[in-house]
Amino acid sequence: MISRSELKGPSVHKYQVCKSGLESKKNPIGLATYKVPDFPVNVSLESLIAEGKITLCSNQSRINVGVATCGRAAGAMDIYNNLEKRDWCGAVRVFKVGCIGACYAEPLVHIRTPEGKHYFYGNVDMSIFWHIIKTAEEKPGTKTLPFLWAITQESKTGILRGIQDMELIKVQNSGFRDFFQPQVRRISGRCGLIDPENIAEFAAMGGFGALEKALFRLKRKQIIDIIRTSGLRGRGGAGFPTGDKMNIAYENADLVRYVIANADEGDPGAYMDRVLLESDPFSVLEGMMITALAIGASQGYIYVRHEYPMAVHALKKAINCAHKVGFLGNNVLGSSFSFDITLVESGGAFICGEETAMLQIMGGKRGEPQLRPPYPVRQGFQNHPTVINNIETLANIPWIILNGAEAYRELGTPKSPGTKIFCLAGDIKRMGFIEVPLGTSTKVLIEKIGAGDKESIKALQIGGPSGGIVPYKDFSLDYETVESAGAIIGSGGLVTLNKKRCMVDIARHMVNFMASESCGKCSICRGGLLELEARLLTLTSGKGYPSILTEIEALSKAISSISLCGFGKTAATPVTTTLTYFRDEYEAHVNGKCPAVFCKPLINFEIVLPCRECHACHSVCPSGAVKRRTDKNERLVVDSKLCIKCWACYEACPFDRIRIVSEELHGKDDRNHS
Amino acid sequence: MTEKLAAWEKLSRNDKLLINMLHLIQEEQGYISRNRLAELAEKAEVPVSQLQGLVSFFNSFRTYPAGKHRISVCYGTACYAKGAPLINDRLVDELKLKDNIDTSSDGLVTLEHVYCVGACSRAPLIVVDGEISGKIKSHQVPLILESLRRKE
Ligand SMILES: Cc1cc2nc3c(=O)[nH]c(=O)nc-3n(C[C@H](O)[C@H](O)[C@H](O)COP(=O)(O)O)c2cc1C
Ligand code: FES
Numbered sequence: 001m002i003s004r005s006e007l008k009g010p011s012v013h014k015y016q017v018c019k020s021g022l023e024s025k026k027n028p029i030g031l032a033t034y035k036v037p038d039f040p041v042n043v044s045l046e047s048l049i050a051e052g053k054i055t056l057c058s059n060q061s062r063i064n065v066g067v068a069t070c071g072r073a074a075g076a077m078d079i080y081n082n083l084e085k086r087d088w089c090g091a092v093r094v095f096k097v098g099c100i101g102a103c104y105a106e107p108l109v110h111i112r113t114p115e116g117k118h119y120f121y122g123n124v125d126m127s128i129f130w131h132i133i134k135t136a137e138e139k140p141g142t143k144t145l146p147f148l149w150a151i152t153q154e155s156k157t158g159i160l161r162g163i164q165d166m167e168l169i170k171v172q173n174s175g176f177r178d179f180f181q182p183q184v185r186r187i188s189g190r191c192g193l194i195d196p197e198n199i200a201e202f203a204a205m206g207g208f209g210a211l212e213k214a215l216f217r218l219k220r221k222q223i224i225d226i227i228r229t230s231g232l233r234g235r236g237g238a239g240f241p242t243g244d245k246m247n248i249a250y251e252n253a254d255l256v257r258y259v260i261a262n263a264d265e266g267d268p269g270a271y272m273d274r275v276l277l278e279s280d281p282f283s284v285l286e287g288m289m290i291t292a293l294a295i296g297a298s299q300g301y302i303y304v305r306h307e308y309p310m311a312v313h314a315l316k317k318a319i320n321c322a323h324k325v326g327f328l329g330n331n332v333l334g335s336s337f338s339f340d341i342t343l344v345e346s347g348g349a350f351i352c353g354e355e356t357a358m359l360q361i362m363g364g365k366r367g368e369p370q371l372r373p374p375y376p377v378r379q380g381f382q383n384h385p386t387v388i389n390n391i392e393t394l395a396n397i398p399w400i401i402l403n404g405a406e407a408y409r410e411l412g413t414p415k416s417p418g419t420k421i422f423c424l425a426g427d428i429k430r431m432g433f434i435e436v437p438l439g440t441s442t443k444v445l446i447e448k449i450g451a452g453d454k455e456s457i458k459a460l461q462i463g464g465p466s467g468g469i470v471p472y473k474d475f476s477l478d479y480e481t482v483e484s485a486g487a488i489i490g491s492g493g494l495v496t497l498n499k500k501r502c503m504v505d506i507a508r509h510m511v512n513f514m515a516s517e518s519c520g521k522c523s524i525c526r527g528g529l530l531e532l533e534a535r536l537l538t539l540t541s542g543k544g545y546p547s548i549l550t551e552i553e554a555l556s557k558a559i560s561s562i563s564l565c566g567f568g569k570t571a572a573t574p575v576t577t578t579l580t581y582f583r584d585e586y587e588a589h590v591n592g593k594c595p596a597v598f599c600k601p602l603i604n605f606e607i608v609l610p611c612r613e614c615h616a617c618h619s620v621c622p623s624g625a626v627k628r629r630t631d632k633n634e635r636l637v638v639d640s641k642l643c644i645k646c647w648a649c650y651e652a653c654p655f656d657r658i659r660i661v662s663e664e665l666h667g668k669d670d671r672n673h674s
Numbered sequence: 675m676t677e678k679l680a681a682w683e684k685l686s687r688n689d690k691l692l693i694n695m696l697h698l699i700q701e702e703q704g705y706i707s708r709n710r711l712a713e714l715a716e717k718a719e720v721p722v723s724q725l726q727g728l729v730s731f732f733n734s735f736r737t738y739p740a741g742k743h744r745i746s747v748c749y750g751t752a753c754y755a756k757g758a759p760l761i762n763d764r765l766v767d768e769l770k771l772k773d774n775i776d777t778s779s780d781g782l783v784t785l786e787h788v789y790c791v792g793a794c795s796r797a798p799l800i801v802v803d804g805e806i807s808g809k810i811k812s813h814q815v816p817l818i819l820e821s822l823r824r825k826e
Contacts, residue, residue, distance in 0.1 A: 073796040073808035103795035268750030271792030299688050306697070306734050307791055309804070342689050345697050347732030350789065364692040364720060366727045425752035425794035432795055461751055495751045495794070509754050513789060519731075620813040622767065644767070647760050648813040 043325045045208055045333070052204025056194065057158045061092045061136040062112045066192055068099035068278040069310050070271075074106035079124055083109075083132070092136045098279020100163070100192025102179055103432040105149070110192070111136050116157030118166060120149045122176065149173040161206040162189020175451060179430050182444050184411060186419050187395045188435045191279035197317045199325060202282040208327065210398035214290045215335045218401075223294040224250055227397065230405035231417040236262055236353075236390030237463070237490045238566075239416075239479045242397075245387055248377045249295040252385040257297040260362075260381065260388045261288055263304040263311065264346050264353035267464025268513075270493030272421040273391035275433045277304070277311035280395075281318035285341065287394030289332065290401060292339050295387055300341045303358050306348055315343055350465075350517040351567055355380075355388045357519065368519045369565035390491070392421055411437035416478040420489070426461075426496035428452035436477075443474040445494065452496055459497045459582070463490025465510045466570035468577035469503065472496070486577050488570075502598035503582040504589050508536035510574040518567065525568035528559040532575065540599040544590035552586075553579060588664070597660040600645040605638045606659045607649075617649035617658060678702060679710075682717050692718060692728060696735060705736035741777040741784035743822050746801040750790030753798040757812070761798055762787070764812040768819055783822065 055062070065071070065080040084094045102108060105122030109132055112118050119135045121128060128147045134140055135148075150173060152166035159165065163185045171177045194201040202208070214223050228243030249257055261284060265273040276284060288300050304312055319341050322328040330338045349367055351357045355376050357367040362381060380386025396418060400408045409417040416438040424431050428450035436445065442460065446452040457472045468487030475481055482489045497506065515529035532555045538544055556572035556579075563569050579586060588595050594602040607617065607626075618626045618636060625642035626649055628634055638649070638658075650658040678698045682690065695718070699710045706729055715722040729735045747753075747762045765771075765785050769778040777784045793799060796808020802818065810818075 069791060069806060070793040070795055073793040073799055073806040103793070106795070265792070266789070268754075268790035269752050269794055271790070271794060274792035307788055340688070342691070343694075344691055345694055347693060347696070348734040348788070349732050361693055361728070361731075362691060364718075364724065364728065366731045423794065425797065426755060465751065493751075493794075495755065497755055501755050506751070506755060509749075510751070513749070622764070622813075622816075644763075646764055646767075646812055647757070648764075648811075651811050652813060 045203060045212055048200045048203040048208070048325070050204075052198070052200035052202070053158070054200075055093070055095075055198070056201050056204050057112075057116070057154075057160055058093075059114045060090075061114065061138060063092060063094045063132070063136050064097040064110045064112070064193065065094065066099050066106060066108045066110075067096045068275060069308070070099055070103040070275075071106045071108065072310075076107035079107045079109065082126075082129065086133070088136075095195050097194060098191050098196045099275050099433060100279075101183075101188065101275070101433040101435075102176065102430070104179075104430045105176065105432075108192075113138055116154035116160075117169075118152045118154070120151070120176065121147060122149045122173065145172065149176045160193070160204075163193060164189050175430060178451070179432065179434075179449055182440070182449055183434050183436055184419050185435050186399050186411075187283070187392070188276065188280070188421060188433070190283065191275060191433075194280065196279050196281055196314050197321070199282055199318070199321050199327070202280070206402070207282055207398075208286055210401035211286050211289055211293075211327075212333065214293055214401055215333055215337060220250065220294050220296065223290060223401065226405050227294075227400060228405075230400045230408040231415075232393065232396055232400060232408070233416065233479065234390055235392035235396070235420065235491065237488065239489070242389065242393055245377050245389075246291060246295050248375075249297075249385040249387050252378060254384055255296065256382075256384040257295050258381045258384060258386040259288055259292045259295065259297045259300040260355075260358070260386060261300065261302040261391055261394055262353060262355070262358065262388055263302055263308075263315075263391045264358065265305055265308075265391070265491065266350040266353040267467075267491045267493050269425050269461065269495040270423050270464060270491040272423055272433055272492060274305075274308050274311050276391055276395050276421075277308070278314050281311075281314045282322065283395050283398060284391055285318055285322055285328070287389075287397040288341065289327075289337075289339055290397050291387060291389065291394065293337050295385070297387070298338050298340070300339065301344050301362065301381070302341060303344045303346060303352070303362070306345050312343070312345060319343065350513075351519050354565065354567060356565075358388070359386070366519070368521045369567065371564065392491075413439040413476075413478045415480060420477070420492055422477070422492045422494050424450045424494055424496070426494075427457065427498035427501070428496045439476050439478040439481075441474050441476055442472070442494075445477065446472070446496060450496065453498075456498045457496055458499050458501065459503065459578075460487075461495040461497060461506070461574075462493070463488040464493055465513050466490070466567065466573055467493075468573045469497070469506065469581070470577055471581050486580065487573070500596055500598065502540070502594055502596035503578045503585045504536060504594075505540050505596075505598055507574045507578045508533060508540055511536060511572070514567075514571040518571070522563045522565075522568055524559055524562040525571065528555055528562075529571055531555055532559065532572065536575070539586065539589040540594070540601070542589070542592045542599070542601045544592070546590065548590060549579070549583075549586055591664045593664040594662045597662045599662075603645060603660050603662045604640050605643055605645065605649060606661060607636050607638060608657050608659045609635070611636060611657050612655055614654065616652040616654060620648040620652040622646060622648065679713055679717055682714070690718070692720070692725065696725070696729060700735060704740045705738055707737075741781050742826075743782060743803050744784045744786060744801075745803075745818075746786045746788040748789070748791055748797070748799050748801070749787045750794060750797075752794035753790070756797040758798040760812040761800060761810055761815060764815040765819075768815055782826075783819065 067076045107124045109121045131147045151170040190205045224246045232242045233239040352367045356370040361367045376386045412418045421435045430451045461469045467490045511533045518526040520526045559572045623644045625639045799808040
């Protein structure tokens with residue numbers, strides 16, 4: 001146990017690092033009883049919490065605009081700028097927050113009024129500005145209500161530790177309720193409610209409580225034991241028990257140890273790490289600090305994807321801020337524990353998410369995966385024991401330390417305890433970032449939360465490019481069940497694919513991705529994948545031949561059995577799973593037909609009657625293929641010789657009169673037997 | 675020797691990471707020139723070939739200049755399924771790009787691919803000079819290019 005040095009009620013005002021610290025001094029609403037002590041010591045947790053409450057649960061209205069990447073993509077910055085520049089006469093403050101998870105509802109604006117009521121507005125545009133303003137000014141009229149999505153109330157006014165502390169008191173948009181109701185927000189409860197750059201708001205929402213407990217009330221071994229009994233499994237893909245990994249490093253004879261947070265979230269379709277980093281970066285830092293404390297590391301790294309500029313920005317700010325208030329650096333919170341974090345920005349290579357490849361890059365070498373053992377936890381960065389954990393794994397650690405292993409195991413399955421964040425994308429109505437107990441069924445995720453239409457959904461792509469594409473059916477989302485379905489949970493990306501998506505083309509796309517990301521060390525991996533892609537391209541361009549499916553099968557098998565690392569071993573999974581479950585589509589392609597009417601060489605566009613002659617198709621067609629027929633009846637037609645199959649007419653037609661057809665090329669012998 | 679490279683010496687041993695320096699260099703001119711690479715190699719006391727290996731390993735490092743504006747089409751699974759290839763094909767068409775050339779001949783636009791920027795709910799999306807726009811349709815491409823031309 002680390003002895004606690006004396007901490008007298010110091011203040012964040014001394015440091016003036018956080019926005020709130022500066023602003024509340026300028027505009028000291030609710031500060032009447034809060035005195036600024038004059039001795040310069042590190043800030044205490046209590047004063048941070050008090051500081052955070054001033055802005056979080058203030059006696060002014062607070063407007064939160066979600067401006068994480070997903071919000072920005074929907075134009076949230078315009079909304080924010082417009083609200084921010086309004087003269088509120090000091091009665092309202094506008095904040096930039098992260099993402100609450102309901103990405104489908106972006107831009108999302110949420111207002112907290114002084115009595116602890118929260119008003120949610122989704123899909124905000126200029127037309128409902130007035131209602132937002134009225135609500136914030138606490139004059140919501142009856143005209144406001146139709147635009148409102150939901151109202152919640154803090155269970156005790158002024159106490160807000162996460163979204164789970166709010167009671168739903170009115171729902172206007174039932175989808176919004178269905179999206180949140182099945183969820184359990186243990187580790188993502190703060191996301192979208194706090195200003196991610198403000199360490200005080202993080203603390204006021206229960207942040208750093210676990211760090212304080214770990215520093216002053218637990219022995220290092222106890223921390224590890226709690227994590228071990230909780231049964232937390234790594235969220236980065238492999239599902240290795242996190243506590244065991246910590247213990248191996250703890251018991252190592254080498255006393256120089258490192259912690260690395262793996263934020264190289266490479267799986268397309270999974271973005272939980274991004275949301276956590278952009279919306280609640282301090283929780284990841286807290287998880288890292290506790291891990292470092294337990295294993296005895298004094299230096300940590302965060303290996304973050306370059307494609308997430310907002311996450312990089314949030315991390316830089318968070319690390320700087322934590323340094324200034326004494327949560328990072330020497331003698332954290334006055335204890336004898338010292339810890340520093342350095343950011344490493346990756347450059348866009350999927351394989352670098354693999355831990356040994358990442359270590360190569362950090363050592364200044366090409367990111368070629370190395371044979372394990374030795375595992376990084378025994379011999380990692382600069383050959384010292386290194387615990388590498390995924391961002392979501394780290395974000396779980398503070399919750400477990402605060403609430404205990406037993407509480408953690410209350411949710412989930414015995415072998416996969418706890419909650420897991422999934423990202424819903426693809427062909428469903430309500431896309432977003434959700435947290436549910438492990439073992440929740442796909443039916444709940446896709447149909448209830450995501451509002452997917454069961455009839456039109458064909459397949460689920462789980463676990464990133466090296467996961468699998470499996471037919472949509474009801475199964476439990478835990479590590480074991482998903483594996484028996486032929487896929488992996490991986491990092492938790494769920495892309496739903498409907499009947500319009502061509503499985504052969506999607507498989508080809510993924511193989512193309514994997515081929516370009518292969519490090520090239522094993523020739524079967526890069527070369528084999530390129531060969532495989534060429535075969536799939538032959539199929540999608542309508543030049544298939546009878547033996548091609550056996551060739552594809554043999555190649556996929558060779559790639560997965562001969563490759564050395566996890567990347568190569570799983571690279572062909574999209575092909576093997578689609579070939580197993582959607583073989584009929586492959587066979588149709590051999591005959592020159594694309595059942596999903598997607599592959600350009602195999603489809604044609606037609607205008608079907610009755611056509612309203614609105615000319616939308618004609619005006620968007622870039623190749624002049626939409627023409628007026630000059631013979632008998634002067635209707636619009638698509639000239640298949642000029643058509644470049646860009647789908648512009650299909651997308652533009654307001655009456656759905658464009659049909660895409662694909663017919664088997666039976667009897668044609670001009671097919672290329674390459 | 676530029677300021678950015680001078681930062682190397684001030685870094686503590688734990689912070690001396692070549693990849694971070696490469697990002698700094700790329701930020702300067704939008705690409706990593708041979709000269710800069712040689713300077714870094716000298717500073718960091720590593721062979722230039724090692725740095726070249728590192729640069730060529732990553733998608734985001736360029737070794738030749740880019741166009742004035744950069745458009746990245748997201749080719750992640752969700753965006754791909756929802757029509758990213760249609761946007762890409764239209765861009766290639768409008769910019770008259772030929773095999774393996776990613777910049778239009780007037781030097782206006784460089785077209786790149788990115789594999790998921792983590793906003794899959796807005797698929798398909800493109801990133802124009804760092805600004806993300808979601809739910810793009812291929813027939814909007816000419817408008818997007820027009821607005822870039824007008825900025826000139
Ligand atoms: C090809 C490949 C890609 C990977 N990509 C990631 C990634 O993007 N993020 C991640 O956290 N782990 C990734 N991993 C897993 C890591 O190697 C490592 O197991 C993980 O970071 C350990 O953390 P955890 O125990 O918290 O899951 C990848 C593994 C492989 C084989
Ligand atoms: S697939 Fe395009 S943002 Fe994720």
